[in-house]
Amino acid sequence: MFESFFPKPKLFFSSAAVWSLAAVLIWYGFAESLGAKLGFGATPEGQEPIIGLGHFVTPEALWFYVYYAICTFIFGGFWWIYSRNHRWQLWSIWGTSLLVFITYYGVQVSVAINNWFRPFFDAIQRALNNDPSVTALDLYKLLFIYAQIAVVAIIVFALTRYFTSHYIFRWRTAMNDYYVKKWGHVRHIEGASQRIQEDAMRFAQIMEDLGISMIDAVMTLIAFLPILLELSKHVKELPIVGEIPAPLVSAAIFWSIFGTVLMAVAGIKLPGLQFHNQRVEAAYRKELVYGEDHEDRAQPLTLSELFINVRRNYFRIYFHYVYFNMVRSLYINANNVFGYFILIPTITAAVAQRISLGVMQQILTAFSQVASSFQILVNSWPTIVELMSIYKRLRAFELSALERAAIPPSDGGSQTPEPEKAL
Structure with missing residues (x-):
């Protein structure tokens, strides 16, 4: 199941977990603030979160994209050299990294929508309290900002599902090729055809949905825990x-x-x-x-x-x-x-x-x-x-x-x- 697609699965997943943890600790330890020194700029302290598409191109966001690319290049480059003869490493190594990134980007869409909630519902509350400073145009503008974020969400969702489907089918192909090579030894085993065809297919289908959900859950924690910690000051x-x-x-x-x-x-x-x-x-x-x-x-x-x-x-x-x-x-x-x-x-x-x-x-x-x-x-x-x-x-x-x-x-x-x- 795993050896057919990933190079040395036990070592690969354990090293990926250690490297990911190290990358997160380095980021929150000192690398997050390093972007300003490298010329990416920084958002002034105390400034309210940017509402709308600007959330995706803040100095901090751009620096994170570069940081993620550097971490991926180091880890992927090592495994590219270490397992150069592995047939599926393009998808299993670099494809996995891309899948994690686009999932993270999808989570950032949720963060952008969460930032939008405060000004919109605060404006609704003031309007219901007969505040004359809130006009219909103000609410329409906020809804237009939401529509812009929603367009990004739709595009990211569609592309994520498209890439994930191809990624998982390559995994199923690797499993199929691995089992078929052994067909001469397993053809007399009860249920061999069902294992190779049906179970491999169902394994791929479930991993497509469950795998992306797992990655999304981890990315959501990384993105929203600091936000929830900041919001705790109101409670x-x-x-x-x-x-x-x-x-x-x-x-x-x-x-x-x-x-x-x-x-x-x-x-x-x-x-x-x-x-x-x-x-x-x-x-x-x-x-x-x-x-x-x-x-x-x-x-x-x-x-x-x-x-x-x-x-x-x-x-x-x-x-x-x-x-x-x-x-x-x-x-x-x-x-x-x-x-x-x-x-x-x-x-x-x-x-x-x-x-x-x-x-x-x-x-x-x-x-x-x-x-x-x-x-x-x-x-x-x-x-x-x-x-x-x-x-x-x-x-x-x-x-x-x-x-x-x-x-x-x-x-x-x-x-x-x-x-x-x-x-």
Whole structure:
């Protein structure tokens, strides 16, 4: 799955994680302020965020683009030399870097929209309070600014999906070529054709959606955590706990960790059931296939027994999804109002301590972005369950058929499976 597309996957991903962490620490340590010394300029301290398209070409933004390119060139250049014979390194190394950048750029669109919320809703609030300084033209101008940002959002979204689709299909192509080369050794393995065609296809499809969501979640955290930390100065206390440092960030982290643990506990049985489901379905399908060529196979009694196994497993899945969906739905509905819940002490505080409608909308949006990033496992748990099931099947296929190794007990197999029964 990974070796076919990425050079030395374990080393590649571990080095990418270390390098990314180092790049982030260097950026927030001293590199962020280095741009002004290198001639990129700097936004005056205390100046309000730029509203509109200017957000994407501030001195800080331009310097970050250059900084990201430098970090990519160093990391990509090392791997380009170290794995020069790897067929897919153009897509797996440089393509991954480009995918991360355009995802980051998409997150910056969300930041630009969040900056727009304050002046727009503050203007709405003043207009509703009969402030004559707010005219219809002012509101139309703010809506036009939003339209400009929306155009950028649409273009970035479309291009991101287009590039991601090509990127993932190259990954599937690499997997397909890797497995097909081994076809002579695996053609007699039960379900080999399904592993190579269907599971590789589904793995690629899920990675296209889930992978980009994971990257987007990380980029959103990097972009919105400082914003949420800055907005915390408007919130003096939280319900129940009272005054704490960085209340909005603390609340987002607590609520997200709570939801993640809750979903993990509620759905702990689902990956194994989905994995077993493929086994019973494969056994039933195999008997039907044999029955097409042999009259003594696929007898009604045999098919009935095999289908009973299929039905039993599906009923178990349905049962476990009942309480999982109840827990997930309960959390999602509570999440819809949790942002308002933590702002109640601030909204009902003394007049001098209250926040404006624009600031409230900005806080709610930033809080939602950060909380959603932490909640990526909650929001994508059914998809993650399916991906884990596919990974187990492909990994079992590789271990038993390609590497001639035993399937680990945790993957649902025995220590020494027979190749014909491994899947």
